[in-house]
Amino acid sequence: MSVPHYLALIGSGCSAEVFRLAGGRVLKLYREGLDPGVIEREHDGVRHAQRQGLRVARALGKREHKGRLGIIFEELAGTPLLRDLLLRPFRSRSLLGRFAAYHARMHRCSGAGLDHAQHIIVHVRILHAEVGEDMRRLALDRLYAIPEGDRLCHGDFHPQNAILTDEGIAAIDWSNGSRGDPAGDVARTELLLRFGGLGGMMRRFPWLRRFRNAAANLYLRRYCEATGMSEEAIDAWRLPMAIAALHPESRIDRDALVMELRGQGHAI
Template sequence: MIRLKLQTLIGSGGSADVFRLAGGRVLKLYREGLDPGVIAREHDGVRHAVDQGLHVARAFGTRDHGDRSGIVFEELVGKPLLRLPVLRPFRTRALLRRFADYQARIHLCGAAGLPHHQHDIIHVRIEQAEVGEQLRTAALERLHAIPRGDRFCHGDYHPGNVILTRAGIAAIDWSNASAGDPAGDVARTELLFRYAGYGPSLRNVPPLRHIRAMTADFYLRQYRESTGLSDAAIDAWRLPMAVASLVPGSRVHRPTLIAALERQGFSV
């Protein structure tokens, strides 16, 4: 097998690095020791997204590089939505509408043929969460009281996983893609808006936390207006998703999320 020539590191996250290749392609190279099932889930998710007509980076197959495994993707040219222009509220709202509408488009797709299910993924994470047994049991009971859905779900949809290209919005990182309930996908996105990526500024400047909360509220309102999804359906998922986010290595800010759970009467 010909060894791939990695040109430039263009992105890095908790589970993988992304390198530019020749010919308008990139290699997403996963870290050693990552569960191979995660890689298979992303490959399956991207292929399903393409089959459903969604705008995504097409996958060209899996490749190994040294001791690491990866997937070769089409390179998307555009800008990430990670840094929403919070000081330009009208621009922010327009982007959030497009962000919510793309997620709603994902949820219109069926998930027939996908071997992975949202309930199973969240169940495993709740079992792995660093919480007390009483809270774990409560989260599992609520999870399994929700019917297993059959819609296509991204599983980790947030502005850091969305690229704005000339052809429109495109989602990346489909490693959590599954068949499931759109309300669970929305609850996960809301949670990330409120509690993920807490740096010193968010911890020390209360107005910035207020802006984050307003952003989450606007996103939810836009999604619900465009789909008719009830807040009760989303609320059923909030505890399972919160507990599932308290796993080791989570990018969710644990103290802030725990404080929110305790205000609701839960003991972590």
Template structure:
């Protein structure tokens, strides 16, 4: 296990001292001693904000470890959601330099994710429909897009509660245990798709600066961590590894719909390796002149080697 380097980032102009955290789409500020407000960056999608509120309330109502959401609020011309405050760091920071603690926490998280999937997701959007939309707009060559869409069409719709983006960066480690935050992408879907997304993010999600993520020891550690997580989820759920493997190509291609990240090139090579083994890709000519597809070298994606591999993710 390797630790991400400690980073000290300057506060952006206009930042205030009670800011507790920030992500790509939002910032979190303290509001009194027992609440926080999550303010979305402009421009924002009103549907995503409404979906996070609805999903958070749904999950909290089921008794899952999710902060209570009070409602949508406005602050300084921005839109946000008011939540109960959770005391503790994100899981990714809590265990950044504690390999054994991280592995144990990942096992707990896998069990929590399985518990989430036990509940219906009435009123939430379709996960498969969202993946289709993201695949159609993903930054990939057309043959890869077509292979992903064909694979997606054969997969089940599902009606279970899925977080949609569950990884250690979206988990708060408190004295009472792990709590799940950031339900913007929550949807009704197949639990295997949600587990495949978590696997993908453990392997290819943003983790420190781009150069750090490209280091060979870091890539190996992340592959092993992703495999460990999938094993933990399968132990909790009894799900066959083939069920998760079937979602890897669509979920990985959908990942390249959003903002670019430092691991996009590695992920694209892994996608090519996955697609090359798909029956939907047999007639494509993208790699017709190559004896070996991208991503199949020693640094490529283990997922291409068989359904028991750990990525993508």
């Protein structure tokens, strides 16, 4: 497939670029060298979510351009929830309530039929984490003390991947989609709300850290109210998810996360 030079580049990240196509579509074109399994995971995850009736950016087909693999999606008319949280903090309670409700709705969907398993994804990341071997063994032991789940999990659900549309929230970026335990998916979202990226901004604007912690706490409260999930179920996942986030390609605020783990008595 040819990507005409006059089409607008509307997004760019570590793993892909997004181009606007005609007819209300976008092309997510992955960067060279990316593991094709990640692309398959995104395609399979979003198609599975579609079949379960979840609001997502529908996958319309795969394409290749100059050796780069891509997926065509419908273009969603909306804005990332993160934008509204930052520009309209007075709406944060309502927005995070909707965010938590969507996540709860996702976890009511079956993950049966998905090839990708949450435990395996987290296991591989722990193996590549930049931590000592004792810490790695502890994280793996904690991971495999948790039974594998069979619910639909996103694996990277945070306010930048939640789009506010006229029909409600729609999740994008399913490259970590899997079948798994909802408590692990919640622990991952909590981690991203508290520590995802923005390390430099946190140092320049300390109030953002307080805002993010408050947002994480509100999300957890709303999710648990909606589902009845226990704090203990989420807590079992916190250490494995934290160590998995310390792999070299992670965009987590490593310094802040390591400080938090050391404060809990862990030797990183």
